[in-house]
Amino acid sequence: MRYSKQRSLILDIVRSNPVHPTAEWVYEQARKEMPSIGIATVYRNLNALSDKGEIGKIAGAGGADRFDGNISQHYHLQCKKCGRLIDLSMKTPQTEEKLRQMIKDAFALEAEEVTVSTTLLSGVCEHCAAAGKAEKTMQK
Ligand SMILES: [Zn+2]
Ligand SMILES: [Zn+2]
The missing domain is CATH 1.10.10.10 (Winged helix-like DNA-binding domain superfamily/Winged helix DNA-binding domain)
Structure with a gap:
């Protein structure tokens, strides 16, 4: 066609x-x-x-x-603060524990909600995490 x-x-x-x-x-x-x-x-x-x-x-x-545009199987981590979607390329479905570890390794951040039944994970992206840390330091 x-x-x-x-x-x-x-x-x-x-x-x-x-x-x-x-x-x-x-x-x-x-x-x-x-x-x-x-x-x-x-x-x-x-x-x-x-x-x-x-x-x-x-x-x-x-x-x-x-x-x-990426149609290979992958997960998404969505930042709760800015709404950005980050691709996490994974060939096979992962366990919750493994997903958390991979996110930590790749982005040095914590995923908060990890639901393996969906491919959409929720967390805070590295930019927003850095901004959050700066804010906390300033308040001290
Ligand atoms: Zn963000
Ligand atoms: Zn994607």
Whole structure:
């Protein structure tokens, strides 16, 4: 099947940006290339692409759906403070204990809620953790 111009553009945007964009973000980028594109078209194409497995969709993470150009199996750690989604590449499902350890090793941070039944973990990212520490020091 041939993709429409809009769909190829949207796919490109999601794949080339490892930020797990929202539909609004994709729309802002798409408009730069294709000023006539509408947000409804962006939504429709994002959903069609995720239905086909061309891109990932993380439903309702911190409000709006996020889209993911990385379709290999991986976990996400979502920062509770800034909402950032961090990719954690893991080939196979892990135990809770192992996940916590991997997050600690990779980011030097604690995951607070680790639910192995979902691939979405909750914690605080390194930037927010550093900001939190600075605040505490200042209060002393
Ligand atoms: Zn953060
Ligand atoms: Zn991801």
